[in-house]
Every structure is written in C-alpha cells, then in structure tokens.
Amino acid sequence: MYGLGWLTLLLFPLLAVIQVIATRVGLVTRRDLQANAVRRFPRWARLTLWGSIVSVSVITIAADLNGGAAAIGLLVGADYRWFIVPLAAVLLPLMLAGSYRQVSRSLRWVLLVLLGYGVAAVLAKPHWASVAAGSFTPTFHLTSAWTGGALALLGTTLTSYVYVWQTIEEAEERSPRDQLRDRQWGAVVGIGFTVLICWFILVATGATAGTHHLHINTAQDAALALKPLAGRWATEVFGVALLASAAVALPVLVATCAYITGAEFEWGRGLSAPIRSAPRFYLALAVAVAGGVAIALSGFSPIRILFIASIIGGLATPIGIVFLLLLGADRNIMGRDSLPAGLRRAGWAVAVVITAASLVYLVQQLT
Numbered sequence: 001m002y003g004l005g006w007l008t009l010l011l012f013p014l015l016a017v018i019q020v021i022a023t024r025v026g027l028v029t030r031r032d033l034q035a036n037a038v039r040r041f042p043r044w045a046r047l048t049l050w051g052s053i054v055s056v057s058v059i060t061i062a063a064d065l066n067g068g069a070a071a072i073g074l075l076v077g078a079d080y081r082w083f084i085v086p087l088a089a090v091l092l093p094l095m096l097a098g099s100y101r102q103v104s105r106s107l108r109w110v111l112l113v114l115l116g117y118g119v120a121a122v123l124a125k126p127h128w129a130s131v132a133a134g135s136f137t138p139t140f141h142l143t144s145a146w147t148g149g150a151l152a153l154l155g156t157t158l159t160s161y162v163y164v165w166q167t168i169e170e171a172e173e174r175s176p177r178d179q180l181r182d183r184q185w186g187a188v189v190g191i192g193f194t195v196l197i198c199w200f201i202l203v204a205t206g207a208t209a210g211t212h213h214l215h216i217n218t219a220q221d222a223a224l225a226l227k228p229l230a231g232r233w234a235t236e237v238f239g240v241a242l243l244a245s246a247a248v249a250l251p252v253l254v255a256t257c258a259y260i261t262g263a264e265f266e267w268g269r270g271l272s273a274p275i276r277s278a279p280r281f282y283l284a285l286a287v288a289v290a291g292g293v294a295i296a297l298s299g300f301s302p303i304r305i306l307f308i309a310s311i312i313g314g315l316a317t318p319i320g321i322v323f324l325l326l327l328g329a330d331r332n333i334m335g336r337d338s339l340p341a342g343l344r345r346a347g348w349a350v351a352v353v354i355t356a357a358s359l360v361y362l363v364q365q366l367t
Contacts, residue, residue: 005135007150008202011157012195014353017346018321019187021339022163025328026170027180028337033167033320034260036327049323050264052316053160054288057253060161060313061292063306064253068246069296074239081297088293091250095271095285118196119241121203131203147361154357157198158350159313160320161256167324168259172270177337257288315362318355325351 022033029036034053037046066080068087073080166187175183255271261284262269268278275282295305325347328339339347 005131005199005202006138007153008195008199009135011154011198012192014350015158015162015191015195016188017343017350018158018163018324019166019191020184021324021328021343021347022166023170023184023187024180024337024339024343025324025334026167027173027175027183028177028334029327030171030174031167032171032259032263033164033324033327034263035171036167036333037323038263038266040327040330040333041323045323046264049319050260052319053164053260054257056159056309056313056316057161057257058288058291059295059305059309060159061250061253061257061288062295062298063309064246064249065292065296066305067242068250071239071243071246074242084296085293087246088289091254092286092289095251095254118200121200123204126203135199143364147357147364150357153198153310154314154317154354157194158317158354159310160317161253163324164260164320165252165256168256172272180337254285254288254292258282258284311361314354315358318351318358321347321351321354 025036026032031039034046034050037049041049065084065087069083070080072078072083072087170183258281259269261267262278262281265280267280267284269281270278273281298305300308325339325344327333328347329344331338
C-alpha cells in the first residue's frame with residue numbers, strides 16, 4: 001500500500017534538476033519554452049511541443065475542475081457535478097481581472113493550505129514502520145498496474161506544464177542575471193514542498209483505501225475512507241486541501257495553455273496585458289477552460305480522468321524535457337549561460353528515466 005513511497009521521494013532530485021534548468025532558460029532568455037522553440041526549431045517540431053503541452057493541460061484542467069467541484073460538494077454536502085460550471089465561471093473572470101503579479105502572489109498563499117494533506121496523513125494513523133519501509137526500500141513489480149501507477153505519479157508531478165510554467169514565471173518576472181542562483185534555489189525549495197505534499201497524499205491514501213482495499217471513484221469516496229480513522233473532521237480537512245489544490249493548479253494550467261499558444265502564433269500575450277491589446281490570448285484562456293469543462297462533464301469518474309491525465313502527462317513529459325535540454329545547451333539561445341556539463345548530463349538522465357518508464361508502460365499495454 002506504500003510501495004510507491006520511495007518513488008515519491010525519488011521525484012525530488014528528478015524534479016529539482018528539471019526546475020533548475022527551466023529557471024535558467026527562462027531567466028537568461030527572458031522567454032518561455034515555446035517562445036524559445038519558435039526561435040530555434042522548425043514549425044512541425046514546435047507544434048509537437050505545443051500539442052503535447054496543451055493536450056496534457058486541458059485534460060488536467062478537467063481533472064482539477066472535477067477536484068475543485070468535488071471539494072465544494074464535500075464541504076456543502078451536495079453533488080459535485082453542480083459546481084463544475086460555476087467553478088469555471090468564477091475562474092475565468094478572476095484571471096481576466098487580475099494581473100500576472102496578483103495571480104502569482106495569490107497562488108503562493110494558497111499553497112500553504114495544501115499542508116492540510118499532511119494533517120490528513122497524520123489523522124489517518126498509518127503504520128509508520130510500513131510507511132518507512134515503503135519510502136526507503138525500492139521495490140519493483142513489472143505489472144501493468146504497478147507501471148501505470150508509477151507513470152501516473154511521474155506524470156502528476158514531472159508533467160510538462162510544471163517546468164513550462166517555470167519558464168513563463170521567469171520570463172514575466174524578468175529578474176536580473178545576478179539573481180540566477182537564488183532563483184534556482186527557490187525552485188528547488190518549491191519542488192521540495194511539492195514532493196512532501198505528494199508523499200502526504202500517498203500516506204493518507206495507503207492508510208485508508210489501501211489498508212481496507214477500497215475502490216475510490218470520487219473525492220467523497222476518499223473522504224469517507226478517511227473518516228473512520230480521522231474522525232468527524234476528515235471531510236472538512238480533505239475538502240479544504242482538495243479545493244486549495246484546484247485553486248493552485250487551475251490558473252497555472254489555463255495560463256500555460258494561453259501563453260504557449262500566444263508564443264507559437266506570435267500573439268500579444270500576458271496576464272498583465274489589457275484585453276483589448278491581447279484579445280486572442282484571452283480567447284485562448286476561455287477555450288482552455290471550455291475544453292476542461294467539456295471533458296469534466298463527459299461522464300467519466302473524476303478519479304479516472306485524473307489517472308488518464310497523469311498517464312498522458314507521463315507519456316508527453318519527455319517531449320518537453322528534450323526541447324528544454326536542447327534549448328538550454330544552445331549557445332545561440334543561452335550565450336555564456338548555457339547549461340553546465342553536469343547539469344546537462346543530469347537533465348538527460350532524467351529524460352532517459354521518464355522515457356524508459358513510458359516505453360515499458362506502452363509495451364505492456366500493447367502486449
């Protein structure tokens with residue numbers, strides 16, 4: 001039940017390497033990943049990158065709309081499906097009204113609420129010896145279910161929009177080059193927080209659904225599984241953390257779609273730009289939200305959509321990483337601040353690991 005704990009902790013160095021590279025590329029070039037690709041690669045290659053990011057992002061938007069709606073449903077005691085469209089209807093005007101700095105500053109505060117998952121993990125009263133064994137003893141089971149779970153974990157955390165958004169942030173912030181080291185360390189700290197939250201979620205899930213062999217289809221199922229162990233506050237703790245997760249992820253996902261679309265087609269773009277000067281950018285925001293709503297209302301269970309989004313993210317992630325590494329090593333793009341040899345080798349090692357996991361999963365599905 002905690003067998004992927006070690007892989008969750010292993011994510012930290014993998015994610016840290018990629019985020020450091022993304023920070024470097026974004027800060028040095030003052031451009032996001034897609035905008036840099038426009039300068040360096042032919043159109044077919046850029047469209048491959050763009051398509052991989054947009055497809056993952058829109059499906060993940062659907063998963064997070066489901067998650068946010070489910071959280072509201074948990075807190076008010078109603079069917080989550082009633083809240084999908086209202087949540088989307090609130091999200092879009094907030095992004096249209098706020099500047100980049102306002103959105104970014106708000107997300108940093110909401111991140112603290114995700115520590116609710118840590119409270120849920122403690123309240124679940126896991127068998128800590130088993131947690132330690134699963135977290136520090138690598139185990140492999142080359143079954144389709146285990147490989148799919150591992151790829152979904154990789155796809156959830158090391159997904160393309162995470163490092164693409166990092167390049168967007170650096171391009172928007174426009175920090176001076178002498179702050180590069182500080183910005184890179186800040187990215188590492190952020191990744192450490194992300195991995196910790198993922199580990200809390202795994203512990204809470206393993207102590208409830210894993211221990212009692214429960215089948216989870218909705219957020220309500222997850223909260224009910226936690227309740228016998230965590231007590232009457234289980235629903236509230238889980239619901240607040242789940243809503244915070246959606247509140248953090250949705251603006252990033254939607255904005256990522258709009259930024260890379262604007263970069264690819266060379267439109268005016270930016271959350272700080274007025275609508276009249278970047279109408280197609282804001283139209284891309286609306287289309288991304290509408291696509292997510294359509295998938296969220298498709299009838300698939302929320303957990304199924306989340307799992308599919310994670311798998312697609314795991315399969316598409318190597319594409320973006322390869323582009324990021326090629327751009328980071330290109331002296332015509334990066335000048336004297338191109339990737340050092342050690343960081344470049346570490347990045348390619350991450351790309352090989354993710355690609356290998358994707359290929360094993362695909363072979364298992366085909367055979």
